[in-house]
Amino acid sequence: MSRQALGRGFDTLIPKEIDDSILEEDKHRVQKLLIADIVPNPAQPRREAENDLVELIASVKRHGILQPIIVIRHDGKYRIVAGERRWRAAKAAGHKNIPAIVRSLEELEQLEFSLIENIQRIDLSPLEQALAVSKLQQQFSLKLDEIAQKLGKAPSTLSNLTRLLELPEAAMTALRKGKISEGHARAILALNRLQEKQSELLHCILNNGWTVRQAEQFVVAAKRGADLAQAKAKTAQISPLTKKLEAKLKTAVRIKHTAKGGQLIIQFKDDNELAQIAKKIGA
CATH class of the missing domain: 3.90.1530.10 (Conserved hypothetical protein from pyrococcus furiosus pfu- 392566-001, ParB domain)
Incomplete structure (x- = not known):
């Protein structure tokens, strides 16, 4: 109708x-x-x-x-x-x-059966499998581990599969049309916090015929560049504070960031200088 x-x-x-x-x-x-x-x-x-x-x-x-x-x-x-x-x-x-x-209950059972059967088809592309898994989650409120049990697959396998649905639209279209491989797609996903780099990588794959290995090398270089830029930004913020502390304490000071916070390292030559520093910071 x-x-x-x-x-x-x-x-x-x-x-x-x-x-x-x-x-x-x-x-x-x-x-x-x-x-x-x-x-x-x-x-x-x-x-x-x-x-x-x-x-x-x-x-x-x-x-x-x-x-x-x-x-x-x-x-x-x-x-x-x-x-x-x-x-x-x-x-x-x-x-x-x-x-x-x-x-109806019968319809739900049939739909669930059809979706599970579809996921297990050999000729189904990874993106089509990911969509079927997503539909099982949405239609039946099933968790990935429950779907994995029905399919006889590891939950991590399905988790990696459904991540394909997080691809940028252009990359998802390229994957669906067979212009990029699943390996290419996963390399693009690895840059999910660097959207400009994702677009750049997709362009290189499509226009320069990059292999998966070349795409993965690009990802490593892009992340290294992002980490370096972040480190430089932190250094730029810390530098004025370091100079201010050194001027106050009259000694060399170093600020070091760690995963759980950081360290303030104050250098001293002897116990006498340590006592003077302690006095200045009110210890």
Whole structure:
């Protein structure tokens, strides 16, 4: 059935910004349900206090619920399968209803079976596998270790797989079209805190035909350069303080940063000079 055939009112049921992870056929099943008619899943032990949802509540107030929750019918109500945080945030934000997709238990079982079967297909690309794992997480609120157990894989394997979904859009498109390999993609991911370098690396891979090894060498050099720049910035900040301390104490002073803080090293020639330094700092 076409979207137009459903009537003008159908558009009011589906926010235009609905998350792209929803399948096209699912968009036509979105309906608004009263929040009061929805109950959480008692089998989901994790509960978050309202103050843990502050950011999500603020987002819901500004933009509404962008991705429908998944529910099943249960004892005259609707029980949440996936999306409890969104439901709680909408409730706290004062919303009366929420977009939802109602599924049957049989449909959920079949969908779960299909997704697991798809992940295990040999011809499925790593990105397609990552999307399938992500959908299992979203549709069934499954943790990675639970999915790993169903698939007979190590949780770390799935964790590394789903990280592909964190790629910049351009890199994800290149991976999907086969223009870069999974190895290239992982090299790009290693620069997740250096977005400009990610773009530069992708350009070199696509235009210069770089191998995975060349991409990894670029990553090492880029990180080394970033660490050096950070160290220089720290030195620039410390230098004036060092000079001020040396002027006050009349001796050489060194400030050294460590993983857990740092050290202030004060040099002295003998016990007499140490006593003078102690006096100056009020010891």
